[in-house]
Amino acid sequence: MSEDNIFREVDEELRSDRMRALWRRFAPFVIGAAVAVVAIVAINEGWTWYHSNNAASSSDELYAAFEQIDGGDLAAAQTQLDALIADGSGSYPILAQFRKAGVLAKEGKTAEAVAAYDALGNSLSDTRLRELALVLGGTLMVDTGTLADVESRVGSIAAEGSPLRNAARESLGLAQYKAGDFAAAKTSFEAVINDPLTQSTVRNRMGYYLAQLLSEGAIAAEPAADEAEAAASAIDAIVSDETPAAAAPAPETPAADAPAATPEAVPAAQ
Template sequence: MSNLFNEIDEDLRQEKLKSLWIRYRSAIFAAIITASVILIFSESYKYWANSKIEKSGVIFSQLIENIEENNYERAEINIKELLLSGTNEYQNYAMILNADLLVGQNQLKTAEDSYEEIIQNSKGLLKEIAQLKLAYLKIDASSYIEMNDMLSNLLSEENLLHLFATEVLALSAYKDGSYDLGIKHAQKIIDSKRTTTGMYDRANMMLKVFNSKK
């Protein structure tokens, strides 16, 4: 990430916006995946704490550890085990993490199908995480209006994911050439008391991109 921010001014001077766009999108999705792993683990902990002796709980813990250690081969084995014999709760967690791995393998259509299935069959935080990730994958093929509709239930300030949803809308505004709208979203992130350092840096970077296009 540090190299990304160090290079932005040079990229703007040389008008390498396409390259910058690709790297910025990657930075956002990496942040979304990291946040979702944390949130999923947090939400599942209470359930896991009441069922430590369950095989599903043990496998899920191993899955999180393998993802954190970038051991994706073992993670895929854990996911298959949970999808085959896990409880409904853990199967849902496994499905969304499996979709993330599919994105990493560039199997984007299969990943989209997985997120859509999760949205249809889940509720609460898992459904919202799947909505956010599906919206990210659909940015290039969807208009800003479509993206806003897709993420409408995540945009209230009370929602845990609303700043991530705002980042995705900023990207969509850039793609549609709606630079003033993109500036509005980026500024909202900067002004929020819940903005992390990473979000703040990304929003500032996008402001530079938007302003360079006006």
């Protein structure tokens, strides 16, 4: 064996010894890191599966409660919703709270329903959901509360910028009408009519409210052009609805919804 081969073998042995020494020194750390990565991935996947499974279960429970409500079994629905509020996953408990408040209103328990909406309005961090709760509570207060009760809930939402501004304006206008503040009610209804994003059905309903104010002599009989058009549409719709079947058909006009001082569902936002 040549001298070069001997030196080469010695070098290889030394390198092998050093590698074995390094491995013995750092192997626990390498293996530990690998185990940690596997554990983290497993935990993350398990957590994701757990939440997905819980979310699916909560969805089924909420759907079951909706079916019970549609079937008229409100007591069973309340029990189902209470369980979902206590143990539901994700956002389902919040949805259940909204639905429970709606069931209370449907049962005629207005004070309890308003309290439930107020609790949501005071606790939710999401601005839109908080505004929705306040508008729903304010709508229920139109019949049972004072103008101040309604204003305290929807007054700030009626300003420009909120997606629910027109629902808030309608509730506020009805409360103002009930309180005898006809000028303020007119302003609230006009604000909805003049909003370019207002749906035609909502605009017609505001026109009906204005027509009612005009017929009572509560406001001046000189509405602006767009208000007059909406009011005329509402009046024409009422007249056409009252026309006997044997009479000649009247020209088609947009249907106007009848006013409801206490809508059970949230009014259209636009």
